[in-house]
Amino acid sequence: MTGTGKYRTFDQMGQSIAASGCEIVTVAVRRVQTQAPGHAGLAEAIDWQKIWMLPNTAGCQTAEEAVRVARLGREMAKLLGQEDNNFVKLEVIPDGKYLLPDPLGTLAAAEQLVKEGFAVLPYINADPLLAKRLEEMGCATVMPLGSPIGSGQGIKNAANIAIILENAQVPVVVDAGIGTPSEAAQAMEMGADALLINTAIAQADQPAKMAQAMGLATQAGRLAYQAGRIPVQAMASASSPLSGRIAS
Numbered sequence: 001m002t003g004t005g006k007y008r009t010f011d012q013m014g015q016s017i018a019a020s021g022c023e024i025v026t027v028a029v030r031r032v033q034t035q036a037p038g039h040a041g042l043a044e045a046i047d048w049q050k051i052w053m054l055p056n057t058a059g060c061q062t063a064e065e066a067v068r069v070a071r072l073g074r075e076m077a078k079l080l081g082q083e084d085n086n087f088v089k090l091e092v093i094p095d096g097k098y099l100l101p102d103p104l105g106t107l108a109a110a111e112q113l114v115k116e117g118f119a120v121l122p123y124i125n126a127d128p129l130l131a132k133r134l135e136e137m138g139c140a141t142v143m144p145l146g147s148p149i150g151s152g153q154g155i156k157n158a159a160n161i162a163i164i165l166e167n168a169q170v171p172v173v174v175d176a177g178i179g180t181p182s183e184a185a186q187a188m189e190m191g192a193d194a195l196l197i198n199t200a201i202a203q204a205d206q207p208a209k210m211a212q213a214m215g216l217a218t219q220a221g222r223l224a225y226q227a228g229r230i231p232v233q234a235m236a237s238a239s240s241p242l243s244g245r246i247a248s
């Protein structure tokens, strides 16, 4: 999954989405609604016949706001030709400095949106108990953050994300903070089902190239997870057989 924010141009955005190989693109409902300079034409710049839209509630500080914006997002998806799209990336973020999600607001909004038939993809701190509660409530995924949005700090919550992955019965999408392809691969090697990456691509010197690198790393990480890594050992073990040596 990729985002649509922070690109220098819509052209760069389109090229990056294509180069990444992503299947889902998230769009802030409020950006599509404003039609202000820099936002106008955003939704129209993407071919929604090929890409699944994930409307998000960015900018919402309370559960009530998020529920309202999610409903608008569903209408927006319909207008853009995705009549059966009931997805919403739920963001309830009252904190402007670290952009950390409000767990109680997220829980309350998720409960309401699940009741209304949404496929809810909640953006959360990497809290295993919260992830479980959201799953039990009927959320379609959980989206724990690797580190704060746009920080490029990578996977700072690896231990907690590992617990979420161990327990989850729904797909786990690692969202936010991924700064490099190696961090994308790391999250996938841990067993994440998907990633959401925006800033590291959009703000790269060459966004499309970084998008491709992120896509390749995501696939590499997934393959490595499926292949099964070797156990880490304290001591060396020789690569060549020890029997039949020339020297005694």
Ligand SMILES: CC(=O)[C@@H](O)[C@H](O)COP(=O)(O)O
Residues within 6 Å of the ligand: 002, 003, 004, 005, 026, 056, 148, 149, 150, 151, 152, 175, 176, 177, 178, 196, 197, 198, 199, 200
């Ligand atoms: C676009 C979006 O949904 C972001 O809020 C998301 O969390 C990605 O974070 P990064 O920008 O750190 O990749």
